[in-house]
Amino acid sequence: MDNxxxxxxxxxxxxxxxxxxxxxxxxxxxxxxxxxxxxxNTWFLPIRPVSxxxxxxxxxxxxxxxxxxxxxxxxxIVKKTIYDVLGPNGKLSYIIADEKEIKExxxxxxxxxxxxxxxxxxxxxxxxxxxxxNPRYKFExxxxxxxxxxxxxxxxxxxxxxxxxxxxxxxVYGGVGLGKTHLIQSIGNSIVEKFPGKKVxxxxxxxxxxxxxxxxxxxxxxxxSGFYRNMDVLIIDDIQFITGKEKTQDxxxxxxxxxxxxxxxxxxxxxxxxxxxxxxxxxxxxxxQWGLSADIQPPELEMRIxxxxxxxxxxxxxxxxxxxxxxxxxxxxxxxxxxxxxIKLLASASxxxxxxTLDLAKRTVxxxxxxxxxxxxxxxxxxxxxxxxxxxxxxxxxxxxxxxIVLARQxxxxxxxxxxxxSLKTIGLHFGGRDHSTVIHACNNVEQMHKSDTSMRDLIDSxxxxxxxxxS
Ligand code: ADP
Ligand code: MG
Numbered sequence: 001m002d003n004x005x006x007x008x009x010x011x012x013x014x015x016x017x018x019x020x021x022x023x024x025x026x027x028x029x030x031x032x033x034x035x036x037x038x039x040x041n042t043w044f045l046p047i048r049p050v051s052x053x054x055x056x057x058x059x060x061x062x063x064x065x066x067x068x069x070x071x072x073x074x075x076x077i078v079k080k081t082i083y084d085v086l087g088p089n090g091k092l093s094y095i096i097a098d099e100k101e102i103k104e105x106x107x108x109x110x111x112x113x114x115x116x117x118x119x120x121x122x123x124x125x126x127x128x129x130x131x132x133x134n135p136r137y138k139f140e141x142x143x144x145x146x147x148x149x150x151x152x153x154x155x156x157x158x159x160x161x162x163x164x165x166x167x168x169x170x171x172v173y174g175g176v177g178l179g180k181t182h183l184i185q186s187i188g189n190s191i192v193e194k195f196p197g198k199k200v201x202x203x204x205x206x207x208x209x210x211x212x213x214x215x216x217x218x219x220x221x222x223x224x225s226g227f228y229r230n231m232d233v234l235i236i237d238d239i240q241f242i243t244g245k246e247k248t249q250d251x252x253x254x255x256x257x258x259x260x261x262x263x264x265x266x267x268x269x270x271x272x273x274x275x276x277x278x279x280x281x282x283x284x285x286x287x288x289q290w291g292l293s294a295d296i297q298p299p300e301l302e303m304r305i306x307x308x309x310x311x312x313x314x315x316x317x318x319x320x321x322x323x324x325x326x327x328x329x330x331x332x333x334x335x336x337x338x339x340x341x342x343i344k345l346l347a348s349a350s351x352x353x354x355x356x357t358l359d360l361a362k363r364t365v366x367x368x369x370x371x372x373x374x375x376x377x378x379x380x381x382x383x384x385x386x387x388x389x390x391x392x393x394x395x396x397x398x399x400x401x402x403x404x405i406v407l408a409r410q411x412x413x414x415x416x417x418x419x420x421x422x423s424l425k426t427i428g429l430h431f432g433g434r435d436h437s438t439v440i441h442a443c444n445n446v447e448q449m450h451k452s453d454t455s456m457r458d459l460i461d462s463x464x465x466x467x468x469x470x471x472s
Pocket of ligand 2: 181182
């Protein structure tokens with residue numbers, strides 16, 4: 001690295017004359033001269049100054065990933081910059097945007113540039129009111145789409161009138177990474193804001209179970225149960241994990257009754273609707289169905305694009321619409337993976353000091369596809385497709401030219417090639433002893449339909465979602 005650029009005497013200032021804004025501005029000026037424009041835009045522009053106390057400049061980062069990245073790749077530059085701007089005792093500490101519960105703070109210390117020590121302390125700051133809610137999850141950054149319309153609308157109504165709607169309990173279900181946690185925590189955050197007097201608590205089913213076991217051991221079950229019976233809003237995430245735990249279910253049953261009778265709001269999430277939760281007490285299944293059960297479906301294309309745009313802005317990334325659309329077209333299963341694709345893209349672009357190009361996006365998508373652990377067989381695929389298209393399973397192997405059967409067969413061949421490791425030959429054999437060129441033809445045909453026919457595209461995407469959700 002060329003360090004000569006750091007000798008910039010004009011920028012050496014006495015810290016007492018600086019406020020956080022101007023100190024950070026000076027830092028940016030130096031940093032800009034020493035990194036590529038893309039690195040600057042991606043990693044440094046989104047950082048906000050917070051305060052300057054003595055020699056310590058505190059800044060805010062959009063997410064923890066920024067810290068890891070800067071620490072790993074730019075710590076030398078940052079340290080030298082602090083030295084230049086804040087002097088030999090200068091320090092840079094950071095906080096993560098919006099993280100109230102756990103405040104991570106790390107320090108870059110400019111006093112010791114030759115042998116830099118990064119002091120990292122994790123302090124936990126208890127919010128005034130222990131809700132366990134993560135303030136990052138808000139309605140404002142929850143994007144609406146067809147797949148979450150009902151759930152989102154009900155969530156809004158509940159937050160206006162907790163316990164006072166017929167949506168009690170409110171039971172949200174759907175696959176992983178689709179926004180259940182985000183949505184139910186948004187309700188909690190909104191209620192805390194609108195009704196500061198209400199006692200709101202969020203916890204995962206696992207924490208609930210662990211606390212319960214601890215309460216049993218400490219002989220404090222009554223206290224434990226009383227605590228939750230005393231809430232105005234009880235939000236429990238991933239309630240499917242209560243299945244098979246009889247004692248916990250029994251206790252939860254009583255808490256549920258007390259809350260429900262006194263018109264307190266109960267909000268639950270799960271990967272499946274209540275009646276499909278095997279190993280759940282019938283009494284609970286029926287109670288879970290008293291209020292409103294709303295599902296969240298995988299996001300459609302427009303929503304995927306909207307989410308990517310939004311997150312790219314959050315991360316301060318500049319990405320062309322073409323690339324966002326490419327990602328949205330190719331990462332279809334869930335929202336967590338969409339977010340992951342952006343981070344991955346960002347990381348590989350700046351690791352290799354490359355621009356974010358369509359080519360890089362294509363490679364990132366490929367990597368994600370290989371990372372994805374999907375464990376599915378040709379038979380699983382045939383079964384799901386036949387169910388979806390409403391045709392008997394054995395028909396798919398028959399020598400018929402009936403339109404819907406040919407379609408099912410082609411789709412099944414296409415997904416078998418996409419999602420399993422079988423050779424074209426093996427795939428052909430599975431579908432009535434057809435040869436490998438038939439499989440290639442089928443795959444091309446499906447790809448063509450995906451490009452040119454919107455209703456086919458929806459069908460293909462929805463099958464892909466189903467396969468991935470059920471077998472990842
Ligand atoms: P789940 O609990 O269903 O597994 P999460 O709520 O944890 O899913 O969501 C996964 C990630 O996707 C989170 O970072 C969340 O903020 C984001 N996310 C999910 N749904 C949306 C949405 N509708 N708008 C914006 N971000 C979303
Ligand atoms: Mg969740």
